[in-house]
Amino acid sequence: MRIGLVGYGKGGRFFHAPLISSLPGATFVGVVTRSAERRRQLATEHPGAKAFDTLEQLVAAGVDSVVVSTPLDGRPAVVMEAIERGVAVVSDKPFAADALQAQALVVAAERNNVPLSVYQNRRWDSDFLTVRKLLDSGVLGQISRFESSVERYSPASVGKGSGGGFLRDLGSHLVDQALQLFGPVVRVYGELDYREPGQVFDNGLFMSLVHVSGVVSHLSGSCVQNAPRPRFRVSGSEGCYTVEGLDGQEALALAGLSPATEGERWGAEEHRRWGWFEHGTERERVASERGCWIEFYRRLQSALQGGGPLPVEARDALATTRILDAARQSAEQGQVVVLSAPVGHGMKNE
Structure with missing residues (x-):
């Protein structure tokens, strides 16, 4: 399974990238980040992962799932873009600023038949x-x-x-x-x-x-x-x-x-x-x-490859x-x- 990441701040760098890169049978494709500093960190810590300017570029590189770990104020828009591009998506938590915003994301994912999960690693x-x-x-x-x-x-x-x-x-x-x-x-x-x-x-x-x-x-x-x-x-x-x-x-x-x-x-x-x-x-x-935080990604892998349940259902986050x-x-x-x-x-x- 090929997994991409959007955002390489504290969440993306420490709570997602180490697990994705440790997952057997998975490839850490790369990260969407325009920050020169974070691109240098990525090159040092995960030399096999590429840096991308946009989610569009990451999707074009070929991914089975994208993980969105950006600040909350812009996160729902990135999640919605991934849904509209038809790519399975994991949203960091908090899932949304309020229930109305959360409802819109859940409905969009269900309407487009796109798997949507939320990173409740705890x-x-x-x-x-x-x-x-x-x-x-x-x-x-x-x-x-x-x-x-x-x-x-x-x-x-x-x-x-x-x-x-x-x-x-x-x-x-x-x-x-x-x-x-x-x-x-x-x-x-x-x-x-x-x-x-x-x-x-x-x-x-x-x-x-x-x-x-x-x-x-x-x-x-x-x-x-x-x-x-x-x-x-x-x-x-x-x-x-x-x-x-x-x-x-x-x-x-x-x-x-x-x-x-x-x-x-x-x-x-x-x-x-x-x-x-x-x-x-x-x-x-x-x-x-x-x-075992990596169990989240194991279950995501199983769900996307075999059709089993997602590790965390989007309606749980709602x-x-x-x-x-x-x-x-x-x-x-x-x-x-x-x-x-x-x-x-x-x-x-x-």
């Missing part, structure tokens, strides 16, 4: 995979509350809007994971944090989602938090699972490493990073599953975007938003 984080395994096993019993948080101290990120603020950028992952685990949502409450007067983009968020299943999800994130909460705390009738810190794949990617260079070490968490199962006085370590819209509405109005119909993954009539 479905393959080590800690998230561990939560899924515990839920499938039933060891936690009936789940009542799911708490998911990504908090860092990075004041340089305050007010940055390339991803639409923390709600759109980080919130896309948090909501997607909650929907994956506990299904459609009927009530949304949101709070947004703005550190500086007149700031357009938020630098922190809190969301409370009430799922049809009865589970309540508390989702939070911040780029100015000195004392982060646990990454996950999952509370059930038979016990609670907690885990600290972040999945290690991001740090590996930012260090210039890849599944190809690391082999079996990629995605494996050392035991000090494992989480805990607790029930009353009982407390024991839970071995973390191995993280459902996530609708909940993010509701969270912003809640924060602006200071009240809970009751959804007229449940919103969640797998709901084809959205």
